[in-house]
Amino acid sequence: MNNPAEELTTIGCAIRLDQVCLEIEGKQVIHQLSLDTNVRRLGVIGRNGSGKSTLSRLLSGLIDTTSGQLEIAGFNPFKDRRAALREVGLLFQNPDHQIIFPTVLEELTFGLRQLGQDKTEAKKNVLEMLSAFGKEHWQDVHCSTLSHGQKHLVCLMSIVAMKPNLIILDEPFAGLDIPTKRQLQRYLDTFSGSLIHISHDPDDLQNYDQLLWLEAGQVAALGDSDEVMSRYLAAMHELGESDDISDLSS
Numbered sequence: 001m002n003n004p005a006e007e008l009t010t011i012g013c014a015i016r017l018d019q020v021c022l023e024i025e026g027k028q029v030i031h032q033l034s035l036d037t038n039v040r041r042l043g044v045i046g047r048n049g050s051g052k053s054t055l056s057r058l059l060s061g062l063i064d065t066t067s068g069q070l071e072i073a074g075f076n077p078f079k080d081r082r083a084a085l086r087e088v089g090l091l092f093q094n095p096d097h098q099i100i101f102p103t104v105l106e107e108l109t110f111g112l113r114q115l116g117q118d119k120t121e122a123k124k125n126v127l128e129m130l131s132a133f134g135k136e137h138w139q140d141v142h143c144s145t146l147s148h149g150q151k152h153l154v155c156l157m158s159i160v161a162m163k164p165n166l167i168i169l170d171e172p173f174a175g176l177d178i179p180t181k182r183q184l185q186r187y188l189d190t191f192s193g194s195l196i197h198i199s200h201d202p203d204d205l206q207n208y209d210q211l212l213w214l215e216a217g218q219v220a221a222l223g224d225s226d227e228v229m230s231r232y233l234a235a236m237h238e239l240g241e242s243d244d245i246s247d248l249s250s
């Protein structure tokens with residue numbers, strides 16, 4: 001899993017958006033968004049409602065653009081669902097929107113069956129995944145009885161089991177206790193594929209190759225992590241000091 005040669009490279013999955021627009025119920029949620037990057041660790045920051053979760057759904061092909069071109073590793077993830085399933089795993093912001101099966105075993109097995117694995121192979125891989133996270137005892141547990149953080153871990157394990165080349169994480173640490181967060185972080189540190197990580201916490205995005213700052217569905221900045229983060233934090237503090245609270249809502 002952990003190839004030292006790969007750790008040195010910052011080259012990852014190619015992501016190309018050209019003038020992408022997305023309109024939902026008459027509202028321009030993503031507006032003429034263009035970017036071209038292939039870093040292995042891309043952080044995404046931005047205020048509530050700036051379009052971060054929507055962008056993650058576009059990149060994983062769950063929704064289509066209204067106009068413009070979008071490519072992940074050379075294919076359009078909405079049009080080529082098979083390739084998207086193989087290449088991209090999305091961890092939803094809210095695990096309740098992701099989990100569809102009653103038990104942990106069924107939830108983790110589903111993705112592998114979709115990839116074409118037979119029942120025996122899928123079950124073997126799921127048990128290996130549970131064991132890698134020290135959660136063998138979860139296989140027959142009902143997802144509905146798990147905490148928010150535990151559900152998040154189930155969702156992450158089901159994505160990781162599918163071995164995608166790109167994992168998109170939409171605020172993955174929200175609601176996790178410190179040991180679980182550390183466990184997830186350790187896993188992410190060893191993941192040799194590409195990561196797109198949406199977070200509000202600067203600490204989560206340390207050592208990332210680039211940061212994308214979204215503002216009202218557009219790119220406010222894309223570039224060196226430290227530089228973009230300090231500009232973002234300065235802008236957010238300035239807004240927070242503003243007397244006009246309407247500025248803070250979107």
Ligand SMILES: Nc1ncnc2c1ncn2[C@@H]1O[C@H](COP(=O)(O)OP(=O)(O)O)[C@@H](O)[C@H]1O
Nearest residue numbers: 024025029047048049050051052053054055250
């Ligand atoms: N399905 C939807 N229906 C209506 N509005 C939506 C829908 N999805 C997103 N939006 C709107 O798009 C904007 C961006 O939302 P979102 O991508 O969730 O932002 P973020 O994740 O940055 O907080 C918000 O104003 C939100 O209300």
Ligand SMILES: [Mg+2]
Nearest residue numbers: 052053054093
């Ligand atoms: Mg969001």
